[in-house]
Amino acid sequence: MAAVSVRDVAALAGVSLGTVSNVLNTPDRVSPATQKRVLDAIEKLGFVRNDAARQLRAGRSRSIGLVVLDIGNPFFTDLAEGAEDRAAEAGFALLLGNSHGTAARETRHLELFEEQRVRGMLISPVGEIEPQLARLRSRGIPSVLVDRSIADQSFSSVSVDDVAGGMLAVNHLLDVGRRRIAFVGGPTRIHQVSDRLEGASRAISAVTGATLEVLSTEALTVLEGRRIGAALVDRPPAVRPDAVFAANDLLATGLLQALTMLNGVRVPDDIALVGYDDIAFASTAVVALTSIRQPSALLGRTAVELLLAESEAAEGHEPRQVVFTPELVVRESTAP
Incomplete structure (x- = not known):
């Protein structure tokens, strides 16, 4: 019919x-x-x-594209929800793409959203993103970096100071008396991971006798946290770290499971543990997790506001770089 x-x-x-x-x-x-x-x-x-045909004739869309690193991470789910709420208030729909931490999938999502003639794009990138941003701009599509900043301030961004967050986490571990600290995270091509590691290294360098061991992971997942946790349990107690700073809460959750639920290592008595993001699960874990809190929903809302301002502005619009300060939330996993 x-x-x-x-x-x-x-x-x-x-x-x-x-x-x-x-x-x-x-x-x-x-x-x-x-x-x-x-x-x-x-x-x-x-x-x-036929709204697609109408948008094609008008040359303007009521959709905004968002590409995140891992929608399985509750941090990005909360971020997307904040972005969607703000977009809806302005009469826009949010199209969501999950790069799953791979550059090829990220590029494909950007291409698909461009074909959909979205009003603009929000991107939490895998690695270097400047060439893609420049290409989008040349085609009249504004973009905003989310949970990431870059040196080129001709592009708008909304981020958290992850170097400060890394320092906050490790300074807390040092303050509760830990000196053999391990950083668990990766891959380091993800700038958030490398920034958190840099902050951890700065904190360690300021304390005589403190050491930082870097344990790399293939991904920021619970399974990778379990793998690292099992490897730590296999070590003699004398050569285990006495604290771990995990690059996100999913890794910290996997570590906690491997250390306590299966192998009897006490947290925080034997190993203190700090995560990052402060996802909802952090406060309800079997040992409530100390974490570095990011304002996830606010990051998403602010990114949409920056994008709408840029898409509606006249020539000469000044891009903005909004940086939030992370917060330490202390719970049982580091309690003395």
Whole structure:
């Protein structure tokens, strides 16, 4: 059965095609009586307008694209929810892509969103992103970096000071008397990981006798945390770290499971543990997890605000770089 067209609506309502278009797009130009006739015809026929075609003609979309590193991480779920809420307030829909930490998937999502003629893109990138941002700009598509900043301040970004967050985590471990500290995280091509490691290294370098061991992971997942935790349990107690700073809470959760639930290492007595992101699970773990809190939903909302400001601004708009300060949340996993 053929789809109902605008022409069908106009014929049933006894009006012109232009009148139907005005009712759909600029109803203030049409009298209430005529509006009612057109809307009644739409309801009777079950007409659904082709919004993609309308956007193609107008050259502007009511959609915003968001590409995140790992939608399985509750941090990015909360970030996306914040972005979606702010987009909805402005009358936009959010299209979500998950790069899963791979550059190829990230590129494919960017291409798909460009084909959809989105109003703009929010990107939490895998690695170097400047060439893609420049290409999008050359095609008239504004973009905002999310949970990441870059040196080129001609692009807007919203991020958290992850170097400060890394220092905050390790300084806390040092303050509770730990000196053999391990950093667990990777891959370091993810800038958030490398920044958190840099902060940890700075904190260690300021304390005589403190050491930092780096234990790399393939991904920022619970399973990788379990793998590292099992390897630590296999070590003699004398050569284990007495504290671990995990690059995110998923890794910290896996570490906690391996250390305590299966192998009897006491947290925090034997190994103190700090995560990063302060996801909801952190406070409800079998040993409540000390973590570095990021304002995840606020990051998403702010990114949309920056994008809308840039997409609606005239020539000469000044990009903005918004940086939030992380917060230490102390719980049982580091309690003396």
